[in-house]
Every structure is written in structure tokens, then in C-alpha cells.
Amino acid sequence: MSLLHRPITFRRPTSPPRHARALIAALSTTALLAVAACGSDAEAGSAASDTAAEGYNLTADQDRITTDEVPEIAAKVPQAIRDKGTLAVTGAAGSVPPLRFYAEDDKTIIGSETDFAYLIADVLGLEVELTAADWAQNFVRIDSGAADVFISNVTVTEERKEKYDFSTYRLDNLAFEVKKDSGIVVEGPEDVAGLKVGVSSGTNQEAILVAWNERNVAAGLEPAEILYYQNASDYYLALGSGRIDGYFGPNPASAFHVAQSGESEIAGTFSGAGEDLQGEIAVLTKKDNGLIEAINEAINHLIDNGTYAEVLDRWGISNEAVEVSVINPPGLPKQ
Incomplete structure (x- = not known):
């Protein structure tokens, strides 16, 4: 059933759930930390970025990049x-x-x-x-x-x-993340017809999905079933178990997850502002x-x-x- 009614509203927590933190920790210790490079031509795959091959620092001691004050600014x-x-x-x-x-x-x-x-x-x-x-x-x-x-x-x-x-x-780029070797490639609205798609409520990607569903219905295609998730751990568990076919969210987050988990891939990338504008x-x-x-x-x-x-x-x-x-x-x- 298509969920085109008013979206369920979730409150984002100000501290992360412990199972979500466990997911990050597990991923960070079991995979080579390289980031997928996601092109704008909706390529499916997860080519590693040469610049991130050495991994991420997930500790509190960040040793951040710094710069000097510019008095005139x-x-x-x-x-x-x-x-x-x-x-x-x-x-x-x-x-x-x-x-x-x-x-x-x-x-x-x-x-x-x-x-x-x-x-x-x-x-x-x-x-x-x-x-x-x-x-x-x-x-x-x-x-x-x-x-x-x-x-x-x-x-x-x-x-x-x-x-x-x-x-x-x-x-502002969005990514459609799917299970590895699923065969799903998303280049436009028609490619999500009939799929179960996870998304976060109140986001631009939700608005894009709803618009895609409207176009698909008008064209006689089956709408996607839109399912709402609050935390990364929730939608990745749903993706891994097959309860959803894909998750539509920020490209950096999906690229990070793809690289660390080794269990998913990017099926397509899109501007967060829609077809006619680079967000x-x-x-x-x-x-x-x-x-x-x-x-x-x-x-x-x-x-x-x-x-x-x-x-x-x-x-x-x-x-x-x-x-x-x-x-x-x-x-x-x-x-």
C-alpha cells in the first residue's frame, strides 16, 4: 500500500541510541574504511576513494584541521x-x-x-x-x-x-542505497515503482519520493511504498533483512555505510533539490x-x-x- 498520506513525524534524539552507536563501532572495526565515490550519472557500485583509504578517526580526540584567524574577516x-x-x-x-x-x-x-x-x-x-x-x-x-x-x-x-x-x-546530493548485488538501478521515478523505500520524515528526499510516486501513478505505474525511519540503525537493519528494497538519504552517509559494511551499494545519486536544480x-x-x-x-x-x-x-x-x-x-x- 502506498503511504502517500501525511507522513509520520519522528522527533530526532539529542543523544544517539546505544544500538546505533554499536552499529557504528561494529562497522568501524570490521571493515577497511574507504569511502565510495558516487557519481552524478546514477552509477551502481562502490568505487573506493583513494583519498580516504587510511580510514576515519571516530575517537573523541579528533586532531582537527585548523587555520589562522583573518582579522579583516x-x-x-x-x-x-x-x-x-x-x-x-x-x-x-x-x-x-x-x-x-x-x-x-x-x-x-x-x-x-x-x-x-x-x-x-x-x-x-x-x-x-x-x-x-x-x-x-x-x-x-x-x-x-x-x-x-x-x-x-x-x-x-x-x-x-x-x-x-x-x-x-x-x-546537496542524495543516494539510493540498496543491498549489494540486488540488481536495482535507480535513474528516475519509474525505477522505484513497486519498491519498498525507506526515508526520513520531513526531508527533501521524502518530498522527492512523494513527487515521484505522483508521477508514477499518473503514468499508470505502481507507486513505491514509502516507509519512515528515525535512526540509521533502524533503516540499515530493515535494508539488511529485506524489509525495504532501498533507502533514500544523504549521499555522504550512504557512501560511508557502503564502504564500511560491504553489504550494500549505491544504485543512483540525485540532486537534493530535484531534477532542475543542483541542491x-x-x-x-x-x-x-x-x-x-x-x-x-x-x-x-x-x-x-x-x-x-x-x-x-x-x-x-x-x-x-x-x-x-x-x-x-x-x-x-x-x-
Whole structure:
């Protein structure tokens, strides 16, 4: 039965479930840690990235990439933030590496998103105040001023741009992950017809799947059955047991899992903004508070000095690099 009704809403936990942490630990100790390079031409497979062959550091001692303060950029930070000396960074912290997740100590937030937060703060001459919250609560924290920036795989959308400012730092690509040797290749809507597909509620990938189902039904095809999952451990268990045929989620997370598990592969990759626009991930700030210009210059400085590429390389997501950070680019259209 097609689940095209109102999606079930799950609250994202602010601390990872223990079974999810166990999944990450198990994967990290039983596989050669190389990341799959996912192309935009929907190739099925998991070619290893040469740049990530030595593996990931999942410990609390991250030995992060750092850079120097740039006074002329730091001077553009709003005075209230400069006076307090910290950059309050909020984001989701669940169990989906390599973006933003808990280290092996179960309490330290690590990942590529966290590394970018610290690098941006370096340029701005600020200390990082890192917090985690449910997805929706991150926007509330920005609205209330409890946090200065939201850095957690946030896609630029036209609706969000009405209330927030954005500075891009990564391409927004989605991956369709399936069991290894399943024979499933996904190049468009017709390829998910009749499949059981897992997705996280309230995401852009859910919206894309729903739109694909509408197109398939209009074309006389069977819709996919959309099933909702809250945690990485849940949807990977469902995929491994055959309860779902595939999972549609962020490309970096799927690439990380493919490389570590050896039990799944990427059946197709897509822009997170749909067919007509390349989606982009960005730092989010409160609109017109004066911070986004400094953030934007900081990111472009990181691109220029090479530390940006080092972070992408460290987490095996170099294929999602942007050439330049842009303020408030075209975003995912309103539904």
C-alpha cells in the first residue's frame, strides 16, 4: 500500500541510541574504511576513494584541521558576537556519519559538519560553542538567538530563505542505497515503482519520493511504498533483512555505510533539490543579522587556503565540493 498520506513525524534524539552507536563501532572495526565515490550519472557500485583509504578517526580526540584567524574577516562579525567571543553552533547529532555524529565516547560530536564549524570559527577568531537539538528545534534556537549558526546538512530552500540567510559550502546530493548485488538501478521515478523505500520524515528526499510516486501513478505505474525511519540503525537493519528494497538519504552517509559494511551499494545519486536544480548545503543564520557576510568570506578563505578541501578529503566527500561559497543562491522550490 502506498503511504502517500501525511507522513509520520519522528522527533530526532539529542543523544544517539546505544544500538546505533554499536552499529557504528561494529562497522568501524570490521571493515577497511574507504569511502565510495558516487557519481552524478546514477552509477551502481562502490568505487573506493583513494583519498580516504587510511580510514576515519571516530575517537573523541579528533586532531582537527585548523587555520589562522583573518582579522579583516573577523572584523565583520557583529559586535555582540565578537564581544562574547564564541560562535554558538547548533545542529542535529544522531548516528549518521560522516556528517555530524557522536564519537566512540558517546558524547563528543564529530564529523565533517563539526570540522567546518571549527574552521569557520578559526577564521573569525572565535571559540566554538557546540550544541545538539532535535531538527525543528535547531530553527527555534536560531530564531531565539540561542544559537548563531545552524550547521548540519541544511539544504537551501526558497521557503527557508524568507526567514534565514545562507552561505553554501557543499553540494546537496542524495543516494539510493540498496543491498549489494540486488540488481536495482535507480535513474528516475519509474525505477522505484513497486519498491519498498525507506526515508526520513520531513526531508527533501521524502518530498522527492512523494513527487515521484505522483508521477508514477499518473503514468499508470505502481507507486513505491514509502516507509519512515528515525535512526540509521533502524533503516540499515530493515535494508539488511529485506524489509525495504532501498533507502533514500544523504549521499555522504550512504557512501560511508557502503564502504564500511560491504553489504550494500549505491544504485543512483540525485540532486537534493530535484531534477532542475543542483541542491546546495549551507550555513544558516538569522536573516539580516549581519553575520552571513563574515561567514561567507570565511568559507571562501578556507576554500582558497586548502583547509576546506582537507576536511572534505578527511571524510571522503570530496565529490561534493563547491568552487565558491555563495550567499542565498536559488534553493529548493516551494512545494
